[in-house]
Amino acid sequence: MVFLWAFLVGGTICLIGQIIMDVFKKTPGFTLSFLVVAGAILDGFGLYEPLVDFAGAGATVPITSFGNSLVHGALQEAERSGLIGVVTGMFEVTSSGISAAIIFAMIGALIFKPKG
Amino acid sequence: MLNTTKSDYKQLASKYETKRPIWENCLRAFVVGGLVCAFGQLISFFYMYFFDFTEETVGDPTVATIIFITMILTGFGVYDKIAQFSGAGTAVPVSGFGNAVISAAIEHRSEGFVQGVGANMFKLAGSVILFGVFSAFVIALIKTILIQLGVI
Numbered sequence: 512m513v514f515l516w517a518f519l520v521g522g523t524i525c526l527i528g529q530i531i532m533d534v535f536k537k538t539p540g541f542t543l544s545f546l547v548v549a550g551a552i553l554d555g556f557g558l559y560e561p562l563v564d565f566a567g568a569g570a571t572v573p574i575t576s577f578g579n580s581l582v583h584g585a586l587q588e589a590e591r592s593g594l595i596g597v598v599t600g601m602f603e604v605t606s607s608g609i610s611a612a613i614i615f616a617m618i619g620a621l622i623f624k625p626k627g
Numbered sequence: 628m629l630n631t632t633k634s635d636y637k638q639l640a641s642k643y644e645t646k647r648p649i650w651e652n653c654l655r656a657f658v659v660g661g662l663v664c665a666f667g668q669l670i671s672f673f674y675m676y677f678f679d680f681t682e683e684t685v686g687d688p689t690v691a692t693i694i695f696i697t698m699i700l701t702g703f704g705v706y707d708k709i710a711q712f713s714g715a716g717t718a719v720p721v722s723g724f725g726n727a728v729i730s731a732a733i734e735h736r737s738e739g740f741v742q743g744v745g746a747n748m749f750k751l752a753g754s755v756i757l758f759g760v761f762s763a764f765v766i767a768l769i770k771t772i773l774i775q776l777g778v779i
Binding site (some may be wrong): 518519523563569570572573578589593597598607608615619620621 | 631695756
């Protein structure tokens with residue numbers, strides 16, 4: 512059942528991305544940035560966490576979760592150490608995506624040669 | 628006569644040309660994107676059963692694993708073909724973010740590791756990080772101030 516919800520919710524988020532690209536004629540870069548901001552706003556209103564509980568990877572795998580976890584980390588740290596925590600806590604939760612991208616990109620650049 | 632049929636045909640063709648791909652692309656994006664997320668759910672279950680991850684923390688290793696798979700697919704040149712078919716279906720999941728970083732790193736390797744790979748790695752994905760971090764900053768700042776003032 513979780514798989515079905517992951518499929519449907521994740522598919523819908525990708526569908527929204529495709530509509531932004533095709534109907535509103537935006538670049539992929541704009542689309543991804545838009546979705547990240549949308550995820551951040553949703554978490555600001557406390558709406559993203561219920562979606563993660565409900566759809567699992569359907570909500571954590573799309574790029575919207577990046578915005579969500581940035582806000583999440585900032586708010587968590589702000590709770591502990593006040594306003595400064597907004598800046599210092601931002602990457603607390605989301606660091607894995609960025610560090611994985613950097614590490615694997617470096618490994619990829621070491622192993623593979625550019626094609627075409 | 629010939630001209631009118633030609634322009635008629637052009638009109639007809641352009642009508643179908645602009646209309647059809649949107650529906651087809653949307654369907655592809657939905658199905659492929661959904662499958663990527665369902666596959667992510669499978670990875671999540673793997674990490675929950677065989678390692679000490681809870682439902683809340685399992686998102687991190689799942690994202691990292693998908694980026695790793697993206698690296699392999701990008702390196703062998705398979706990712707481009709999948710992305711061409713699926714459009715937003717693979718661009719919107721973290722695989723798209725990973726591919727933007729990894730393909731830029733591989734592509735600029737010939738310029739050296741400092742000036743090429745290091746300088747160009749976030750050429751495409753940089754805007755995602757910029758807008759994500761800045762919007763998160765503004766939102767978290769507003770919410771924290773509202774909480775401290777006792778509004779929420």
